[in-house]
Amino acid sequence: MKKLKIGIIGSGGIAxxxxxxxYASIPDECEIVAVSDINPDVAKAAAEKYNVKDIYTDYKELLKDNEIDAVSVAxxxxxxxxxxIDALNAGKHVLCEKPLAMDASEAREMCAAAKATGKILQVALQSRFGGPARFMKDYIDQGNMGDIYFARAQALRRRGVPGWGVFIDKEKQGGGPLIDIGVHILDFTLFLMGYPKPVVASGKTWDTMGKNPELWNSWGDYDRSKFTVEDFAVGLIKFDNGAVISLESSFMGNLDGDPFETQLFGTKAGAKVRVYGDNPIEIYTEKDRQLFNMQPKNIPHVESSHVAEVQAFVDAIKNNKPSPVPGENGLILNAIFDAIYKSSVSGKEEAIDVSF
Ligand SMILES: NC(=O)c1ccc[n+]([C@@H]2O[C@H](COP(=O)([O-])OP(=O)(O)OC[C@H]3O[C@@H](n4cnc5c(N)ncnc54)[C@H](O)[C@@H]3O)[C@@H](O)[C@H]2O)c1
Structure with missing residues (x-):
């Protein structure tokens, strides 16, 4: 099959x-032929770095190029x-950054467009492509954990407000740490649990620390008066198979370290799984009435989960496979966040609708 032609929409940091x-890691499989960014300097810098011929400031011009098979939306x-939606309707496959959308109603429209066009919509949730996720998924699927009925998922930063981009602007982000980094640990946890269907969630968010100019931040300086998102969020999510996840996410909080991990409670074994780092997995089990803690050492080595995710996207397109991270997963995540944000205001448990 010929090389795929790729376009980039939004050519900043993650792009x-x-x-x-x-894409550049598999030059025999694909070629980036165009970049676009509303900021021409960013587009130009990206094009120079990767030797890309076409540069646009309006992504709609890029989509007119009939040679382009697939785009990244970043x-x-x-x-x-x-x-x-415009790219899918123009006949392109899409790898869209996380979170899929601002809320579930947007995500629903995006999933509907993918279904109607028959093109691949993949959400850029790279954690599941890393070694720890691969090891644990196999371990769980072989039945070693029994039924996983509870998980405690944490994406917590002590002083980690992004000091660049638009991450503190609710209008452009849809929310704070919950939607920005909670999305990674929740996807990681749900992936390991087989993506059960969420039913209801309750939660609470706070926004006092991120606005406080007295507090030190480790991820660069930012204008405290422009901080319009939450700095800490907690949610309790219930699923139709009886499982429950407790989710905690912060840009700022007075805690020890910056845990980015999930703890799974199964009927045969439990596990603490960190998304990155050395010795990322601990398994807690029992045999012959003795308790054992195990640390697997043969975790697959993945140089970059970001690169692996892009390679999976290209492989799915070329080999007619389903989306490696379907839009429907992104919709589930957005619907859960909607319910947690709503519950924080209402004080009640809120229903989660993942239909589309
Ligand atoms: N997967 C991850 O781990 C990860 C990490 C960082 C960011 N992200 C996601 O990537 C996205 C972008 O974040 P970033 O850190 O690269 O931000 P960034 O600010 O570095 O880049 C975004 C770029 O998009 C451009 N842009 C804005 N509106 C546009 C439009 N309508 N058309 C074309 N270009 C437009 C901006 O000029 C900017 O250059 C966000 O959704 C973020 O959540 C994901």
């Missing part, structure tokens, strides 16, 4: 460091929906 790097969250 250059993950998507373009991923714009801020508020600008995921329209370019994704």
């Amino acid at each position: 250059q460091n993950a998507h373009m790097k991923g 714009t801020p969250n508020a600008y995921h929906k329209q370019p994704t």
Whole structure:
């Protein structure tokens, strides 16, 4: 099969460091032929870095190129929906950055467009392509954990407000750490649990620390008066198979370290799984009335989960496979966040609708 021709929509940080790097890692399979960014300097820099011939400031011009088979959408969250739907309708496959959308109603439209066009919509949730996820998924699927009935998922930063981009702007992001990094650990956890269907969620968000100019931040400086998202969020999500996940996510909080991990409670064994780092997995089990803690050492080595995710996208297109991270997973995540944000205001448990 011929090389896939790739276009990039939104050519900033993640486009250059993950998507373009991923496509460039398989030059026999695909070629980046066009970049676009509303900021011409960013588009030009991305094009120079990866030797790309066509540069646009309007992504709609890029989509007119009939040679392009697939695009990455790596714009801020508020600008995921329209370019994704336009690209699908133009006959392109789409790898869209996380979270899929600002909310479930946008995600629903995007999934419907993918279904109607028959093109692949993949959500850029790279954690599941890393070694720890691969090991644990096999371990769980072989029945070693029994039924997983509870998980505690944490994406917590002590002082980690992104000091660049639009991550503190609710209008452009849809929310704070919950939607930005909670999305990774929740996807990681749900992937390991087989993506059960969520039914209801309750939760609470806070926004006091991120606005406080007295507090030190480790991820660069930012204008405290422009901080319009939550800095800490907690949710309790219930699923139709009886399982429950407790989710915690923060940009700021007074805690020890920056845990990015999930703890799974199964009927045969439990496990603590970190997304990155050395010795990322601990398994807690029992045999002959003795308790054992195990640390697997043969975890697959994945140089970059970002690169692996892009390679999986290209492989799915070329070999007619289903989306490696379907839009429907992105819709489930958005619907859960909608319910947690709503519950924080209502004080009640809120229903989760994942239909489309
Ligand atoms: N998967 C991950 O781990 C990860 C990490 C960082 C960011 N992200 C996601 O990637 C997306 C972008 O984040 P980033 O860190 O690269 O931000 P960024 O600010 O570095 O890049 C975004 C780029 O999009 C451009 N842009 C904005 N509106 C546009 C439009 N309508 N058309 C074309 N270009 C447009 C901006 O000019 C900017 O250059 C966000 O959705 C974010 O959640 C994912």
